[in-house]
Amino acid sequence: MRIRCLVLAAIAACAMLSTQSTASVVVSATRFVHEGDAREVVVRMTNKRTGPALVEAWVERADVAAQGQAPAFVPTPPLFRIESGRGQVVRLQRTQAPLPADRETLFWLHMLDVPPNPVGPADGRVKIALRSRLKVFHRPAGLPGSAAQAPDRLRWAFQASASGTPALRIDNPTPFHVTIARIGDDALAMRGEMVAPFGQLVLPLDGASAATDAATTLPSDVAHARRTAWQSGTPLRFESINDAGGADVRTARLALATP
Numbered sequence: 001m002r003i004r005c006l007v008l009a010a011i012a013a014c015a016m017l018s019t020q021s022t023a024s025v026v027v028s029a030t031r032f033v034h035e036g037d038a039r040e041v042v043v044r045m046t047n048k049r050t051g052p053a054l055v056e057a058w059v060e061r062a063d064v065a066a067q068g069q070a071p072a073f074v075p076t077p078p079l080f081r082i083e084s085g086r087g088q089v090v091r092l093q094r095t096q097a098p099l100p101a102d103r104e105t106l107f108w109l110h111m112l113d114v115p116p117n118p119v120g121p122a123d124g125r126v127k128i129a130l131r132s133r134l135k136v137f138h139r140p141a142g143l144p145g146s147a148a149q150a151p152d153r154l155r156w157a158f159q160a161s162a163s164g165t166p167a168l169r170i171d172n173p174t175p176f177h178v179t180i181a182r183i184g185d186d187a188l189a190m191r192g193e194m195v196a197p198f199g200q201l202v203l204p205l206d207g208a209s210a211a212t213d214a215a216t217t218l219p220s221d222v223a224h225a226r227r228t229a230w231q232s233g234t235p236l237r238f239e240s241i242n243d244a245g246g247a248d249v250r251t252a253r254l255a256l257a258t259p
Contacts, residue, residue, distance in 0.1 A: 024049030025082065025113045030134060030245040032109070034073070034094065036141030041073070041092040043109065043134075047082035054081050054114040057090050059136065062106040070097040072138065073107060092136065099138055103175040103197035107136040143175045150176040151240035154195065156252045158232060161204045166227045168254075170201045179241040182210045188226050192238065230254060 161167035180192025189210035
């Protein structure tokens, strides 16, 4: 009986934490683009909670090696309170910090959502601060091509990964970041990642599936199954994320990797 009570208490605590950890501050988009020499990026958000929310915002470079450099964007205001049902505008103001002019630069916008303190000792809720991380792209003026066309210019090939298992190699010859959400359109579909400008991405074919329940239907040798299904030279469907955060379905043609 005691064990059963402890289990029920643990389940109740988890349920309470799950309820209280729901984000209350909703941001208008999942990614933002700073175009050329614009002075700022505008971020809009709304407090959906029944009470006020305290929010702290800051921006950092995605490149870990460059995080110690002078900030390129300064959020204004950096700390603010949003009343229930009200909105707030945060302006990411561009500084004079130098950035590459031949490619996009990726930043992370961090939003720390702090709920109000419990009303009193009788209030059994747990206070949990939630942090959201959103993408901000600095896109210099005059880049060749466009972000919308960049996914179609990716080069796809089969090769062996560092561990020796079959892999997909994706080369990005463009100055734009390309986010691949999904590769394939059947039970063998796998998750993608973001390819940096002029960068390369190697995804082992035994990687994570695109659907949470797909693992129950995938064959044991998923790498071989994907390699067989996605034959060299045949079109391969994939989804890329556009500037609005939506998924665009595209096709790629795989080739054998060249040295």
